[in-house]
Amino acid sequence: MVAAAxxxxxxxxxxxxxxxxxxxxxxxRPFVEVELGCSVELDHVALRSxxxxxxxxxxxxxxxxxxxELLHVSxxxxxxxxQTPSRxxxxxxxxxxxxxxRPVLRLASGERRWDVRLVGxxxxxxxxxxxxxxxxxxxxxxxxxxxxxxxxxxxxxxxFDSTVLRVVLGEAPGLELSLPAQDLxxxxxxxxxxxxxxTLPCSLRFGTTDNALRAGFTGDLSEQGAQVAIxxxxxxxxxxxxxxxxxxxxxxxxxxxxxxxxxxxxxxxRLDVVATLLxxxxxxxxxxxxxxxxxxxxxxxxxxADDVFATIR
Numbered sequence: 001m002v003a004a005a006x007x008x009x010x011x012x013x014x015x016x017x018x019x020x021x022x023x024x025x026x027x028x029r030p031f032v033e034v035e036l037g038c039s040v041e042l043d044h045v046a047l048r049s050x051x052x053x054x055x056x057x058x059x060x061x062x063x064x065x066x067x068x069e070l071l072h073v074s075x076x077x078x079x080x081x082x083q084t085p086s087r088x089x090x091x092x093x094x095x096x097x098x099x100x101x102r103p104v105l106r107l108a109s110g111e112r113r114w115d116v117r118l119v120g121x122x123x124x125x126x127x128x129x130x131x132x133x134x135x136x137x138x139x140x141x142x143x144x145x146x147x148x149x150x151x152x153x154x155x156x157x158x159x160f161d162s163t164v165l166r167v168v169l170g171e172a173p174g175l176e177l178s179l180p181a182q183d184l185x186x187x188x189x190x191x192x193x194x195x196x197x198x199t200l201p202c203s204l205r206f207g208t209t210d211n212a213l214r215a216g217f218t219g220d221l222s223e224q225g226a227q228v229a230i231x232x233x234x235x236x237x238x239x240x241x242x243x244x245x246x247x248x249x250x251x252x253x254x255x256x257x258x259x260x261x262x263x264x265x266x267x268x269x270r271l272d273v274v275a276t277l278l279x280x281x282x283x284x285x286x287x288x289x290x291x292x293x294x295x296x297x298x299x300x301x302x303x304x305a306d307d308v309f310a311t312i313r
Contacts (some may be wrong), residue, residue: 034160091231093217093268093275095199107132108148109176114139118151119174125181126165131173141167141175149177155194160185195220195227198299201230202245204278206238216278218245223294225260227282229268233276243280247296258282 102117107129114132121127132139143164150159161184166176197220204214214234219227228243244257264279285293 014285029092051269064078091215091275093199093229093231093273095197095219096270103151105129108149108150109146116175121179122176125179126176127179128168128176131168131175138173143167147177154191155189155192157188157190158185159188193222193224193297194301195222195225196297198300200245200247202226202243204230204234204241204243206234206241221245221293221300222297223282223285223290225263225279228278228280229275230278231275233265234262234278240283241280243282247293249292249296254289254296256289256293258285258289 019256042057082143102119104118105118106112107116114134116132119128119130132141140162143166145164147162147164148159149162150157152158160175162177162179164175165178168174168176198218200218200221202218204216206212207215214230214232216228219229226243227244234241240259240261242257243260244255246253246255248254260280260282262278263281264277266277268275268277
């Protein structure tokens, strides 16, 4: 509004007495709409050209002794980008990027833990992993050392005890480990279905008011639940939400709307990301929507690694 007043004031050479206009703010968005109360004799054409606006309507028109018009005119001026107040950035969230697609294995020795990558299976009873490291420095390991090895494919935990058969040094250091027989490996199902690692925009509603809505992004998704990232935590006492997410099934868009119970809530572990991660479990899902979601998740899981040792008998 101030910018508009200054602009009008600079035009007083074109329309005499323009500095006497009274300016009232009517609307801010999507344009800055101001109402000009004209207290001097002006020609409405000159007023339009001097203000560089578009006249919407004449509010008041009456003839003056000089056969000119006294006008109260309402028109729209486009907002100056330099004068527009800065808006709060829109919430955006992404999973931590995965630079290495090789399956992750966890090695444990006593109280110490290391995450390594599976390089490959050498034979039916031995496999190769990357060398464990602490803060970028290789951990001292020698042949004969014992490790507890575990892996999680999204639904099943597979674990077994292994021994270092050979330490590989050089440009690509690693460990050659023993792989026990199938009956010596422990498998435990912790989820009935696997979750696909997929980031989709979604919304969570936890009430009937306009403010009872959170925009978010899925971190993973299955036919039974999801992880959702939102910018701000939900109010205390909220234990269920209505979730809405849009997916593609065989090339056709499908909107999934489902009631979900909140099973967990925690901040994003990344220090540079401000977000709250919710663990949701779907309840009372429509069978048709469940089928659509199942088809979508299975399609996304085709490219993800399964239990890397399940096929070694």
